Amino acid sequence: MPPQMKLTAITLDCADPEALAAFYQRATGLEPHPASDRDFAALTQQGGPVIGFQRVDDYRPPLWPAQTVPQQFHLDFEVDNLDDAEAELLELGAAKPEGQPGGARWRVLTDPAGHPFCLTRPR
Template sequence: MRHMKLREITLDCPDPLALAAFYQQATGLTPHPASDAEFAALVTGGDGLALGFQRVDDYRAPRWPDQTVPQQVHFDFEVDDLDEAEADLLELGASKAAHQPNEGRWRVLTDPAGHPFCLLKG
């Protein structure tokens, strides 16, 4: 098999610029200058990996842990302090999922478009 390099992970959403702004504030990644209302991206810098956000008409947010609308993808972010990171992200517009399977080790939040993601104790 040929070597493949992962270049981008793209999330469906109703508002690419708003979701890119949330993740930019949460991660410190750099907005791509060609971002617009249909597709926005954040870039990591040296490795060339980008996080993309594409507009989808009639977008339906994932339901977690219910699979009525599957989560499709989720991120895990390592943090130093779960409580502090959770508070910061809630202030940025994230929501805390009602179901928390192991709140002492990780927290399940959802971004403003409803995608679940986890904070892991570093």
């Protein structure tokens, strides 16, 4: 029987943890974790996992969809309206890569540190 594990945190490497945490805070409304500092920042939610951002020297952002610097993982966020959410996130500093494999079902954006993330329609 596999161990019973509960996901408690997801941590993203980046060059500027405070800036990336600020982007995701504005995008999600999550609260800053009180232990955040210059080298590690985090966002928290009641009953949910912490999203952490850790400083990495010589950080190189993923190049999506190319794999010369692979994405390694991505986050999915369910939104009520893809167009509205995309517009708001682009205004906050996200970017939209040219390659969009999801059609009308999902959109791929990248955060200010270059990590790809998806916006999805409700299931």
